[in-house]
Every structure is written in structure tokens, then in C-alpha cells.
Amino acid sequence: MKLKFISVFAFHVVAFALGLSTVSPAWGADGIPKAAWERPLGLPLANPGVTLKSGDIDDGYWQGVPVGGFGAGTFSRSYRGDFARWHMKAGVHKYEPVYANQFAMFQQSEGDAHGTAQALMNGHPTGGQLSSWQWDYPVGAGNYYALFPKAWFDYKWDKFPAHVTLEQYSPVLPGNYRESSYPVAVYRWHAENPTNKTVVVSVLLSWTNMSGWFRTFTRDFDGAPSQGNYNNYVSEKVGDAGTMKGIVFDRSRSGASPNEWDGQFAIAALESPGVEVTYQTTYQASGDGKAVWAPFSKDGRLTNDTKSWVSDKERLAGAIALRFTLKPGEKKIVPMVLSWDFPVVQFGEGRKWDRKYTDFYGTSGKNAWKIARDGLTQASAWSDAIDKWQAPYVNDESKPLWYRGMLFNELYALTDGGTFWGRQAGADLKGPTSFALLECFDYAYYGTLDVRFYASLPLLKFWPDIDKQVLREFADTVPKEWPELGLWVWKSQILDEPVTHKRKKIGAVPHDLGVPEGDPFIAVNEPGWQDTNNWKDLNSKFVLMVYRDYVLTGRKDTAFLRETWPAVKDAIEYLRQFDHGGGVPENSDYPDQTYDDWVVHGVSAYSGGLWLAALRATEETARILGDRKAVDEYHALFLKGQKTYISQLWNGKYFRYDTSTDSRNDIQTDQLAGQWYANLTGLGDIVPREMQIETAKTIFNFNVMKFGDGQMGAVNGMTEGGEILTNAEAKEVWVGTTLGYAGLLISEGMKDEAWKTTWGLYHVIYETKGYWFRTPEAWDITGNFRAGMYMRPTAVWALEMTPPPTK
Known part of the structure; x- marks a missing residue:
């Protein structure tokens, strides 16, 4: 040229x-x-945000x-x-x-x-x-x-x-x-x-x-x-x-x-x-x-x-x-x-x-x-x-101007988030490449799966070949074991003595693809804060992302579904060991999901809802691939699990956090994450529509409007009386999960609530606390932050990609 x-x-x-x-x-x-x-x-900037956690990166605004x-x-x-x-x-x-x-x-x-x-x-x-x-x-x-x-x-x-x-x-x-x-x-x-x-x-x-x-x-x-x-x-x-x-x-x-x-x-x-x-x-x-x-x-x-x-x-x-x-x-x-x-x-x-x-x-x-x-x-x-x-996005005057800018500016993490894209030295150029974002530089895990469930939406939308390849890499790990032991830090602190766990078990989807100071893409599931082998969200999220990538790229790539189908089935089967009879895997009295400092036990709203959505995704995948026996099996399991989920958690206003801990009656913003993905991919109602609407309204009235005067996003948890919780993570706003909730609101036809919720994030990031181009995972009621330059906020594209309800 x-x-x-x-x-x-x-x-x-x-x-x-x-x-x-x-x-x-x-x-x-x-x-x-x-x-x-x-x-x-x-x-x-007057009164900028500062880190809440000593040692975390805080370079200022x-x-x-x-x-x-x-x-x-x-x-x-x-x-x-x-x-x-x-x-x-x-x-x-x-x-x-x-x-x-x-x-x-x-x-x-x-x-x-x-x-x-x-x-x-x-x-x-x-x-x-x-x-x-x-x-x-x-x-x-x-x-x-x-x-x-x-x-x-x-x-x-x-x-x-x-x-x-x-x-x-x-x-x-x-x-x-x-x-x-x-x-x-x-x-x-x-x-x-x-x-x-x-x-x-x-x-x-x-x-x-x-x-x-x-x-x-x-x-x-x-x-x-x-x-x-x-x-x-x-x-x-x-x-x-x-x-x-x-x-x-x-x-x-x-x-x-x-x-x-x-x-x-x-x-x-x-x-x-x-x-x-x-x-x-x-x-x-x-x-x-x-x-x-x-x-x-x-x-x-x-x-x-x-x-x-x-x-x-x-x-x-x-x-x-x-x-x-x-x-x-x-x-x-x-x-x-x-x-x-x-x-x-x-x-x-x-x-x-x-x-x-x-x-x-x-x-x-x-x-x-x-x-x-x-x-x-x-x-x-x-x-x-x-x-x-x-x-097409910046000209779309049906949406707020501030949001149209945020939509692109939060994409900075796709390049700047410690991003790796390459192949082993000397490998055939015709072979696949490995790609991953860091969760963040403070928690330097590559491809953190529970987080990319939210963060990978724009990658899928604009670079789908990359996203599918990442999921193929995760699929390849599912039937494998890494038997070496690592320290389980959280449990060791609780018991005041060293507790170890196996790095990666057969059937468990890994938390991550490794760390920069290790051997990423080769040695996955780096041991650390929690034993993620028994986490109840990872396997479900993997299944949902596989089905999502198929649906949102035109429902044509059956080869991708067929290639990942064995890992999908293994992932579902692995979780079934935690089902104690009700059709829903139960949480194990430690933080065994993405909220990794918030204890959960028994049937829970978050992990249980993801499980139900994953069963529906697996059922639909089996139908596409012509596996009639699997269709019937997963459908029956879904109906059984749905009945248990509703009967044990629904209280008429929202789904309770879980059935057994001190938090059991708390209102969790992310409780309908499974329903959000079901709406995103056309899987239908995981729970009845009237329950979805009532829950979404309750979350907005409590977790959004009763926190920071409705100007800071959605706090992770609230008591049923509208009080901020004391748990370190429950009392935080997580940018990416708030955006997943906003996507749910869009899909439920609650646009005003979605914009209000998302504007609270914009207000903190771009107007008051100076988090531009270092958007953190979390902040508390002071607006001060934890884990800057985090992967999950790219989930702002949830508001674009989750369809509104059909009339």
C-alpha cells in the first residue's frame, strides 16, 4: 500500500x-x-483509591x-x-x-x-x-x-x-x-x-x-x-x-x-x-x-x-x-x-x-x-x-454514552493483562498456539477458568478461534492427573499446620493453566490458596463455555463440540460424586468456588445454579451430537436437581446463599449466574421465570441500591435485613460479577436497572477513584481496591451479548 x-x-x-x-x-x-x-x-485526582491489601500492586492513577x-x-x-x-x-x-x-x-x-x-x-x-x-x-x-x-x-x-x-x-x-x-x-x-x-x-x-x-x-x-x-x-x-x-x-x-x-x-x-x-x-x-x-x-x-x-x-x-x-x-x-x-x-x-x-x-x-x-x-x-x-457501538444512541466508551476501554486487559500467545520454540508453525490472559499480576495465574467464565466474552465475540483453542487446552487436561503434592494454604492457616493436596485429579477441570514463574501450559493447576480439585463451579463453567462458544459462533462448529464432548461428559461425571442424593453437587464447607474466601456448604445458589445450567448445556450438546441416551440421562438429572434446588433454596424473594452456613440467608448478587448463561445461550429457564424476575429485583434493591447509595455497583452479599456482611469477599463489589448480573438484567428486560448497576462501576473506575486502565477485581464501601489490572471486568460485553427477552 x-x-x-x-x-x-x-x-x-x-x-x-x-x-x-x-x-x-x-x-x-x-x-x-x-x-x-x-x-x-x-x-x-482528589481522593484516589488505594489498595486494601498490603503488597498488592498500586501504581496510582x-x-x-x-x-x-x-x-x-x-x-x-x-x-x-x-x-x-x-x-x-x-x-x-x-x-x-x-x-x-x-x-x-x-x-x-x-x-x-x-x-x-x-x-x-x-x-x-x-x-x-x-x-x-x-x-x-x-x-x-x-x-x-x-x-x-x-x-x-x-x-x-x-x-x-x-x-x-x-x-x-x-x-x-x-x-x-x-x-x-x-x-x-x-x-x-x-x-x-x-x-x-x-x-x-x-x-x-x-x-x-x-x-x-x-x-x-x-x-x-x-x-x-x-x-x-x-x-x-x-x-x-x-x-x-x-x-x-x-x-x-x-x-x-x-x-x-x-x-x-x-x-x-x-x-x-x-x-x-x-x-x-x-x-x-x-x-x-x-x-x-x-x-x-x-x-x-x-x-x-x-x-x-x-x-x-x-x-x-x-x-x-x-x-x-x-x-x-x-x-x-x-x-x-x-x-x-x-x-x-x-x-x-x-x-x-x-x-x-x-x-x-x-x-x-x-x-x-x-x-x-x-x-x-x-x-x-x-x-x-x-x-x-x-x-x-x-x-456500530459508539453510534448506538440507544445506550448511554459513558457505557459505549467503557465497552472498549475495558478491553485493554486483552493485550495488557500479561497476555501470552505463542508456541513452543521450534514447533511446527501449522500447529496450534497457546493463548492466555493472567488473572492479574497479583494473582499471576494464566487462564484462570472460574474468572474467564466472565472475562472471555469479548475474546469469543471478536477472536473466536482463540477462545475455542483455549477451551481445547482445558479439555485436554480433564482426563489427566498431576500427582505431585502442593500446600493448601487456606486449610493450613485454619488448622495451623501444613495441609497438602494433589495438584490435579483426573476429571477435575483445572483452575488455571499454570503460572509465569513455573511451566505454564505444561504444569497446570498451580497449587496455592485453595484445593481447587473439589471446587463446584469449575467443571460446570467449562461445560457452559464450550456450549457458549458453539452457540455464539453460529451453531455450526459441531467438530468443536465433538472434540470436547469426552471432556464435557467427564467433567459432569466428576461433579456427581458430590451429589448426596438430591441431584445437585453439594459444597464442602470451605470456599470451593470463585468466591474463594467465602465458606459455602450443602446445596448453594451459585454452584447449584451453574450445575443446572451445565446439565442443560450437556443435554443440548448430546442432542446435537445424536447421543439419545445421554439426552435422556441429563434431562432427568436436570429435573431432579431443579426440584431440589428450588425446594431447598427458594424463600419467595431470592435463592438463599446455601443451606448450612452462617451465610445461608444472605442475598448473593451472583446467585443466578447459571440462569444468565442459560439466557445467553438459549437454554431456557433453569428456574421459573417469575423466580428469576423476583430474585433480580431483590438483588437490585438490596445489593445495588443499599450499598454506597447505589453508586458503586453490586456488592457480593447482603443480609436479608439490608446490612453489609463482614466476610472479606462478601462485603466487596466485584466488577466482573456485577457485569454478569447486569447481563442477566438485560436478558430479563430490566434495562434501567442494568444501566444503573453498570454506571456505579463506571462512576468508581472513571470518575472518582482513578482505576482507569487498571480496573480491579474488587472494592469495598470506601472505594479502595484489591487486585488491580484484573481479567474479569472485560465482562462488560455481557450487556452487548446477552439477548433481551423474547416478546
């Missing part, structure tokens, strides 16, 4: 063709969707939309303008601003003796680093907008005569299993001159050579080595688009095959008529930065210095500047790219994997320039494709 610098006229033509005309009330005149979350640049594709490694620039969050090593979170990674801008009007040069960060380094640069861009001089995978930095400062907006994105695209994996970030500068004088504009991108830095499991860069690093200037003619110029950041290597920390970054831009690219190949990132700032602040150019050396231990950086002139009224869009190539993932026990993007770029770790070239030549097409994907 030939890249042209797009005129504003061409932009509007494309927008009109996509249904994005600026006259649409859902899109602003600047091309930024009105659904995008907005915040003044660098504006601090300086966050932003991440860049990077699925499994490619990700990082993000905060809305104050610093690059601070790094998820480059799979499963590892680092948060530390790297100040030489920075954008800056120079502008000068015709006739002015001097221009204005400014680093585009609302703050400055400490310790004298880059002291020659002009820091502290004014707080509030413009706005930050976010609609994942895009973000916009809209700079409006009275010292800048031209209006410049930076559009940022990676090509995360629906149904796309290639570009969605790319390690590339596109930064398109939208510049407009509203004055009556010609204006020179130059934008600078400086970057640190971070090769070798991503090798530890620590949360910062203390001790990050720079020995052996070096920078190279590269120039290449790219067809009619112009000449691509930039810098590749590399390091010396011990052999042809890269280590996990070996790889490259690259920064690049296109020089063409009217657009000049200059460069400084190498400078010391920890120095005063004069080699860059002195020439840039003079006229917006760098010195075109190609000098390069190999670092002893000093940190190296390089910079490029993209300079152009705007006549009065003129507009231009010019791209920059930042790419990286770190092809190897090596988990704690030493096994090596190749990231998915290496299917297209190879495994040498020396292709950052090639990736950057693709980013430059495809920048416009990718931007348009993202807009086209989002348009």
Missing part, C-alpha cells in the same frame, strides 16, 4: 464511508468519538491506553505524558517512568524570532536527568481521550499557534489473527494551522535502548543492564511514500539464537516532500540531553549525527524529529512508529516459547525495522479499520 499524507478532505471522505461523518452526534468535529473517555492532560498486540509485550504512556508501565516480559509487571522515552514539540510562527520547544509531559525527571530540556507542560493545556485500542493527546497551549493532536494505537482488530499480534505502536500527528501566518511544526520522539532490561520478575528496572547496547541509524526508500528514517536499538548477543531479553526497539518516520526527518543516533539518557535539546529548540531539527558506540554500563538513547510547515488553514496527518522485536518468552522453569507475531517476522529478534516499515505503510488503513469496528 502506498502511504500518502492524508488531507482533511480525504479523512472526511473515509469517515463518511464508514458512517463516521462529523455530523454524527457520536463523533466530534476533530474525529475523536464522543464516547471516548476524556480527562485534562496531567490533571491530578497515572495510567493510559497500552500499545502492543496480543502476546507481543505491551507498555503505555500515561495521560500526563510519561512512558511508565511495562508488560514486556510475559506475566511480569513493571512500573517506572523512563524519562528519555518522550515526545516533544517545537512550533514557530512566521516572523517570530524564536520558536517554542516543549517536552510533552506534565512533570519532569528528578536528579538532573535531561536537565537541558524544557519540562512541565502545563496541566490542563489540552485533553486526553481514550477508546481502546486508540488514545488521543489533544494539545492546546497558547504558546503553540498550531493545533496538534497525537493519535496513538496498535492494530488490534476483530477477526484478525495476524496484525492483532504485532509489536508496533503507531503515533499519527494531526496538525492544523488556524492562524493567518505560516507555522513550522516539529515533533520529536526520543527513546531509550532498553534491550536487556526485561529479564527479571521485579516490578522496576533496578539493576537493568545496558552493557553491550548500541544504536544504529537506518534509512530506506519506501516506494512512492518517501524515505523511511529512524533508529534501531540493539545489543551484542552471545549467539545466533536470542535470549528472552535480547531484541530490538525501533523508532521511524517517513520523509517526503514538505516533511523532513532528522535524527540523533546516540546520546546518554542519564545526562543533560543537550545533544538533542540544543538543536531541536533552535529550529525543530536534530543534527543528523550517526555516531554510535557500545555501552559499557551507561544508558543510551536516540531521537528523531519530524518537521513540516503549515500554511494558514492547512492541515496534515503525519505518522511515526515505535516497534519492538523480543521474540522469545522464557518462563520460570526455563521452557522457551516463540511469540505469535514471529509466525510472520521470524525468530531472530532483528526485525524491528521491518515491523516499523509495516506500521508506517499501514498506519492509515489500520486507523480506519479500528474506526469501522467501533462505529
Whole structure:
């Protein structure tokens, strides 16, 4: 594809063709969707949320939309303008601003003796680093907008005569299993001159050579080595688009095959008529930065210095500047790219994997320039494709504007959640890949099944092949055993003595696919807090997700059903050992489900309802596959279980938490999770419709409206008298389970209640507590949180995917 610098006229033509005309009330005149979350640049937040749990990650609210594709490694620039969050090593979170990674801008009007040069960060380094640069861009001089995978930095400062907006994105695209994996970030500068004088504009991108830095499991860069690093200037003619110029950041290597920390970054831009690219190949990132700032602040150019050396231990950086002139009224869009190539993932026990993007770029770790070239030549097409994907949702005025933005912004976790996507090193490229999100970085389990029951909805909707492959991996584990023993931490604390359990039993669906510090995808079901072999929700959830993936991808993939059918039957049979005669598996007097610190015993609303829905899913699967005997067996078991479930738990207003613990009469928000999935997949009534409606109303009146004045979501549990419970998890709002409940409300025709419930989450995340792009699992009545950057909140897509009731 030939890249042209797009005129504003061409932009509007494309927008009109996509249904994005600026006259649409859902899109602003600047091309930024009105659904995008907005915040003044660098504006601090009063009374932000803090972690409730000592030791949990709490980096604060300086966050932003991440860049990077699925499994490619990700990082993000905060809305104050610093690059601070790094998820480059799979499963590892680092948060530390790297100040030489920075954008800056120079502008000068015709006739002015001097221009204005400014680093585009609302703050400055400490310790004298880059002291020659002009820091502290004014707080509030413009706005930050976010609609994942895009973000916009809209700079409006009275010292800048031209209006410049930076559009940022990676090509995360629906149904796309290639570009969605790319390690590339596109930064398109939208510049407009509203004055009556010609204006020179130059934008600078400086970057640190971070090769070798991503090798530890620590949360910062203390001790990050720079020995052996070096920078190279590269120039290449790219067809009619112009000449691509930039810098590749590399390091010396011990052999042809890269280590996990070996790889490259690259920064690049296109020089063409009217657009000049200059460069400084190498400078010391920890120095005063004069080699860059002195020439840039003079006229917006760098010195075109190609000098390069190999670092002893000093940190190296390089910079490029993209300079152009705007006549009065003129507009231009010019791209920059930042790419990286770190092809190897090596988990704690030493096994090596190749990231998915290496299917297209190879495994040498020396292709950052090639990736950057693709980013430059495809920048416009990718931007348009993202807009086209989002348009039907952001234009849907039947739904609240705040929700339309939340719908996409909560998808950040799909790329930034420690995401892994790849295959074992040296494996056949035609074979399957492994994919998983981390539950979160505090609870670093890959693919946590009880959580992905909620979180995987958008993955299924937009990348169904990936979701089915994940379920195939879980299915493969069901008939297998991992006999080694691990410590059962919760039980050991209760008894004050070590209690062990088998890692994974035959027939049990594992809780997870392993941990980054172990051997994930090989050694599954990492021992930990609870013995999950006897959990009562995992097997049911697995069965329901298999059937869900079949139904929501058109009811055509019978091969997928047939392939997973043995594991589905084994999963159901395994749970039947806990049925003590009533047709419903009974909970075992410990937290044996996703609420893993909330004891449950006997027949329970949550696990029992999931079981009934799973029986219906298994019955329907058997019918599709022509297994008549299984159809009759599962239907009979469902009828028996349904009778027990209702008779033991229904109290006329809701289903009781369970039959035997102190919590037995409590109102649990998630009690109809099985019915939600039944509505989602067309399985029909798990319990009579009038009971569904009455229960949903009770939950709303108590768990939503009696908690935080109805402005914080749905608390997990409430007493029958409307009091907050004392259990650590029962007294929390869980974002993802609240969204599952909101999906249930949609399916029951209770739209007002659904929006009110979901708005409470939005209010906490985006308006009061500063949880944007680090959405936690939970918060309590104070709004303070536990387990940030959690997987489950992507369940916001439950409101889109759960159909309303049929008339």
C-alpha cells in the first residue's frame, strides 16, 4: 500500500464511508468519538483509591491506553505524558517512568524570532536527568481521550499557534489473527494551522535502548543492564511514500539464537516532500540531553549525527524529529512508529516459547525495522479499520454514552493483562498456539477458568478461534492427573499446620493453566490458596463455555463440540460424586468456588445454579451430537436437581446463599449466574421465570441500591435485613460479577436497572477513584481496591451479548 499524507478532505471522505461523518452526534468535529473517555492532560485526582491489601500492586492513577498486540509485550504512556508501565516480559509487571522515552514539540510562527520547544509531559525527571530540556507542560493545556485500542493527546497551549493532536494505537482488530499480534505502536500527528501566518511544526520522539532490561520478575528496572547496547541509524526508500528514517536499538548477543531479553526497539518516520526527518543516533539518557535539546529548540531539527558506540554500563538513547510547515488553514496527518522485536518468552522453569507475531517476522529478534516499515505503510488503513469496528457501538444512541466508551476501554486487559500467545520454540508453525490472559499480576495465574467464565466474552465475540483453542487446552487436561503434592494454604492457616493436596485429579477441570514463574501450559493447576480439585463451579463453567462458544459462533462448529464432548461428559461425571442424593453437587464447607474466601456448604445458589445450567448445556450438546441416551440421562438429572434446588433454596424473594452456613440467608448478587448463561445461550429457564424476575429485583434493591447509595455497583452479599456482611469477599463489589448480573438484567428486560448497576462501576473506575486502565477485581464501601489490572471486568460485553427477552 502506498502511504500518502492524508488531507482533511480525504479523512472526511473515509469517515463518511464508514458512517463516521462529523455530523454524527457520536463523533466530534476533530474525529475523536464522543464516547471516548476524556480527562485534562496531567490533571491530578482528589481522593484516589488505594489498595486494601498490603503488597498488592498500586501504581496510582497515572495510567493510559497500552500499545502492543496480543502476546507481543505491551507498555503505555500515561495521560500526563510519561512512558511508565511495562508488560514486556510475559506475566511480569513493571512500573517506572523512563524519562528519555518522550515526545516533544517545537512550533514557530512566521516572523517570530524564536520558536517554542516543549517536552510533552506534565512533570519532569528528578536528579538532573535531561536537565537541558524544557519540562512541565502545563496541566490542563489540552485533553486526553481514550477508546481502546486508540488514545488521543489533544494539545492546546497558547504558546503553540498550531493545533496538534497525537493519535496513538496498535492494530488490534476483530477477526484478525495476524496484525492483532504485532509489536508496533503507531503515533499519527494531526496538525492544523488556524492562524493567518505560516507555522513550522516539529515533533520529536526520543527513546531509550532498553534491550536487556526485561529479564527479571521485579516490578522496576533496578539493576537493568545496558552493557553491550548500541544504536544504529537506518534509512530506506519506501516506494512512492518517501524515505523511511529512524533508529534501531540493539545489543551484542552471545549467539545466533536470542535470549528472552535480547531484541530490538525501533523508532521511524517517513520523509517526503514538505516533511523532513532528522535524527540523533546516540546520546546518554542519564545526562543533560543537550545533544538533542540544543538543536531541536533552535529550529525543530536534530543534527543528523550517526555516531554510535557500545555501552559499557551507561544508558543510551536516540531521537528523531519530524518537521513540516503549515500554511494558514492547512492541515496534515503525519505518522511515526515505535516497534519492538523480543521474540522469545522464557518462563520460570526455563521452557522457551516463540511469540505469535514471529509466525510472520521470524525468530531472530532483528526485525524491528521491518515491523516499523509495516506500521508506517499501514498506519492509515489500520486507523480506519479500528474506526469501522467501533462505529456500530459508539453510534448506538440507544445506550448511554459513558457505557459505549467503557465497552472498549475495558478491553485493554486483552493485550495488557500479561497476555501470552505463542508456541513452543521450534514447533511446527501449522500447529496450534497457546493463548492466555493472567488473572492479574497479583494473582499471576494464566487462564484462570472460574474468572474467564466472565472475562472471555469479548475474546469469543471478536477472536473466536482463540477462545475455542483455549477451551481445547482445558479439555485436554480433564482426563489427566498431576500427582505431585502442593500446600493448601487456606486449610493450613485454619488448622495451623501444613495441609497438602494433589495438584490435579483426573476429571477435575483445572483452575488455571499454570503460572509465569513455573511451566505454564505444561504444569497446570498451580497449587496455592485453595484445593481447587473439589471446587463446584469449575467443571460446570467449562461445560457452559464450550456450549457458549458453539452457540455464539453460529451453531455450526459441531467438530468443536465433538472434540470436547469426552471432556464435557467427564467433567459432569466428576461433579456427581458430590451429589448426596438430591441431584445437585453439594459444597464442602470451605470456599470451593470463585468466591474463594467465602465458606459455602450443602446445596448453594451459585454452584447449584451453574450445575443446572451445565446439565442443560450437556443435554443440548448430546442432542446435537445424536447421543439419545445421554439426552435422556441429563434431562432427568436436570429435573431432579431443579426440584431440589428450588425446594431447598427458594424463600419467595431470592435463592438463599446455601443451606448450612452462617451465610445461608444472605442475598448473593451472583446467585443466578447459571440462569444468565442459560439466557445467553438459549437454554431456557433453569428456574421459573417469575423466580428469576423476583430474585433480580431483590438483588437490585438490596445489593445495588443499599450499598454506597447505589453508586458503586453490586456488592457480593447482603443480609436479608439490608446490612453489609463482614466476610472479606462478601462485603466487596466485584466488577466482573456485577457485569454478569447486569447481563442477566438485560436478558430479563430490566434495562434501567442494568444501566444503573453498570454506571456505579463506571462512576468508581472513571470518575472518582482513578482505576482507569487498571480496573480491579474488587472494592469495598470506601472505594479502595484489591487486585488491580484484573481479567474479569472485560465482562462488560455481557450487556452487548446477552439477548433481551423474547416478546
